[in-house]
Amino acid sequence: xxxxxxxxxxxxxxxxxxxxxxxxxxxxxxxxxxxxxxxxxxxxxxxxxxxxxxxxxxxxxxxxxxxxxxxxxxxxxxxxxxx
Numbered sequence: 001x002x003x004x005x006x007x008x009x010x011x012x013x014x015x016x017x018x019x020x021x022x023x024x025x026x027x028x029x030x031x032x033x034x035x036x037x038x039x040x041x042x043x044x045x046x047x048x049x050x051x052x053x054x055x056x057x058x059x060x061x062x063x064x065x066x067x068x069x070x071x072x073x074x075x076x077x078x079x080x081x082x083x
Contacts, residue, residue: 032048
């Protein structure tokens with residue numbers, strides 16, 4: 001909020017709402033790589049596979065298959081059912 005106020009005062013402009021999709025990433029490949037890297041940093045091996053549900057229900061295009069490393073300190077979260 002303070003950043004917006006700063007720029008408004010500095011530039012002498014009025015507030016302009018950037019819209020609900022402003023912060024959504026434009027590049028899906030870059031987002032996919034970033035999320036895979038974040039999961040790898042947490043100790044997960046990520047394998048991407050095309051989702052059959054995506055074509056049927058028009059949802060997101062890929063399903064993530066996760067497995068924990070052999071590190072005993074990392075708990076393996078239960079895989080969520082897509083149903």
